[in-house]
Amino acid sequence: MIAWTYNSLRRLFLGSPLPTAWQHHTKLPVWLGLPVFSSDALSSVAYGTEEVLLVLLLAGAGVLHYSWNISIGVALLLAIVAISYRQTIHAYPNGGGSYIVARENLGVSFGLVAGAALLIDYVLTVAVSTASGVAAIVSALPQLAAYRVDICLLCILFVALANLRGAKESGLLFAFPTYLFVGSFVIMIGYGLYKIALVGGMAPVPVTPEHTPPTAVTSVTLLLILRAFSSGCAALTGVEAVSNGVPAFKKPESRNAAATLTLMAVILSGLFLGISYLANAYRIIPDVTLNPITHQFEAHETVVSMIARGVFGRDGFYYVIQAATAMILILAANTSFADFPRLAQLLAKDRFLPRQFANIGDRLVFANGIIVLWFLASLLLVLFRGQTHALIPLYAVGVFLS
8 A cells, every 4th residue: 555655656746657768759959958958057147246246245335346347257257168168068978077078188086076076066056046046036025035945945846856757858847937037137138228228328227225235344355356256157057067968968969969058158148247237237236234143144135136126117027037037046956957967877887976876767867866966955955044145155166176
């Protein structure tokens, strides 16, 4: 009876087992590869600019204009990284990304450093993107702030279950939110630029935070600028995901993966620079307060929410932006759920992780990797109380080390 109940629930949530011969049917075209492998990178638009502003805010609101120059630097680095990974895709069509490249060209030790960094990055990607997505929900519905961590945990569980059903099914599920996010942000940036052009290059109405900005605690130094740049490089997270998952694409795998990577890089850089420009033009000051106990900023409204409020007002399309932002950020965890198990499988085949990570489940996915990722990311969200900016410094470790 217990076994029958377990199997019934398993089929209900995960679907019926798939024969191994059907594996080629699970391969992804470019239009599905973008939401599966690029949702992480694209979603970072929602918090990349904000992280730059939060670091600069330590020196006072008067220095926030430096964020535009820093954003240009981040976009240039993105172009270099994307070009490099395009070469990786064609040179290593079996996937593996930084781990395989470092191992074959620099040796096993360097490969393990890159692999470990990527695994850390994927865990933090799930935690950061989910926390940021829930922050967008709380910005629109402040009464849910007390349930921030609970909502985060439910969102991660949903994404994990979707991925346990299979890569193609998760791609179909997440395609609409990804394209809604891109389309709505293009409209917001375009309309915001149009309103600025109407008044000679100045924002029609500056957007002010509801809470008094914290006082400056330091001065502008090269170290502060570099710290802001490194925080802004959170926008680069997930760029390597396509090169890790080349075998998941339809034939010709390398060409389709390279096309997906190029499309992602163009969209990401355009949206990131657009949001950064609007943040400067509307003279956005992050709506945060300084916690006297933890000495960390606690966010009340996201920068994207403030921009949308300035462009559209707090009704109508504003809620479309917030809904699209929340969905893409929560579903951005899907990129990690697609790549963490694949990388863990490669490490397991090389005998650097338990062999169970190399086992493929009855839905033709590496289920053990998905379950471990879900557990670790959930633990981080509980420990850091679902605060995005508290997780970002850890995030930078995986990003830059790999």
